[in-house]
Amino acid sequence: AQSVTQLGSHVSVSEGALVLLRCNYSSSVPPYLFWYVQYPNQGLQLLLKYTSAATLVKGINGFEAEFKKSETSFHLTKPSAHMSDAAEYFCAVRVNTGNQFYFGTGTSLTVIP
Amino acid sequence: GAGVSQSPRYKVAKRGQDVALRCDPISGHVSLFWYQQALGQGPEFLTYFQNEAQLDKSGLPSDRFFAERPEGSVSTLKIQRTQQEDSAVYLCASSLDRGGYEQYFGPGTRLTVT
Numbered sequence: 244a245q246s247v248t249q250l251g252s253h254v255s256v257s258e259g260a261l262v263l264l265r266c267n268y269s270s271s272v273p274p275y276l277f278w279y280v281q282y283p284n285q286g287l288q289l290l291l292k293y294t295s296a297a298t299l300v301k302g303i304n305g306f307e308a309e310f311k312k313s314e315t316s317f318h319l320t321k322p323s324a325h326m327s328d329a330a331e332y333f334c335a336v337r338v339n340t341g342n343q344f345y346f347g348t349g350t351s352l353t354v355i356p
Numbered sequence: 357g358a359g360v361s362q363s364p365r366y367k368v369a370k371r372g373q374d375v376a377l378r379c380d381p382i383s384g385h386v387s388l389f390w391y392q393q394a395l396g397q398g399p400e401f402l403t404y405f406q407n408e409a410q411l412d413k414s415g416l417p418s419d420r421f422f423a424e425r426p427e428g429s430v431s432t433l434k435i436q437r438t439q440q441e442d443s444a445v446y447l448c449a450s451s452l453d454r455g456g457y458e459q460y461f462g463p464g465t466r467l468t469v470t
Contacts, residue, residue, distance in 0.1 A: 247398075275455075275457065279461075284463075285463070286359070286360070286447070286460075286461035286462055286463045286464065287399070287447070287449075287459075287461040288461070289458055289459065289460075292457060292458070294457060333398050333399070335398075337455070337456065337457075342387070342389075342404045342406075342411065342412050342455065342456055343401045343404070343412060343414070343415065344389070344391075344399075344401055344456065344459075345401065346391075346398030346399045346400070347398050348396070348397055348398050349396075349397075349398050
């Protein structure tokens with residue numbers, strides 16, 4: 244079975260501080276991994292994806308994530324938080340044998356000025 | 357340059373009514389996905405189309421749920437005899453590629469069953 248666990252449903256950081264949003268997955272086969280962001284009153288938007296190329300993936304708005312197979316993790320980071328980063332973030336996994344996508348329950352990021 | 361659109365944005369149905377939710381994907385996108393998102397949860401996969409073919413419907417929760425994409429563009433998700441547990445936001449996403457590696461999501465339809 245495949246699943247995604249996002250540790251911390253709410254994360255608060257100060258403006259300019261490091262953002263770290265955690266995602267662990269379970270998959271019986273090598274996965275494809277994604278981070279999506281949902282701004283208030285908007286649809287989900289792809290931030291970045293891992294599709295078995297480089298393990299360190301850079302996305303939009305200064306975010307990046309590192310695929311660590313040994314830890315079954317795909318944590319999202321950004322060196323310096325901006326107020327505009329306040330949103331809901333979802334980690335998702337797709338196993339390469341099908342077209343089903345499994346999303347985590349989301350992490351709400353608050354940026355404190 | 358329109359994105360994915362969904363209609364209606366909000367739908368209130370009485371228990372037992374049938375509803376139809378529409379998704380207009382980005383023109384030319386091959387893949388189309390439907391998800392159900394309950395309050396405080398992440399999206400849950402319902403079904404997947406590649407052009408007009410429904411290749412995976414394993415996520416549909418019951419036989420009251422039916423989806424179609426007859427001409428490979430617009431898709432409709434139909435729920436028959438709605439129940440309170442069907443209340444959720446229904447998301448549609450489309451992707452240019454067959455794998456859904458870069459999905460563009462619509463704003464969703466919020467269904468409330470009373």
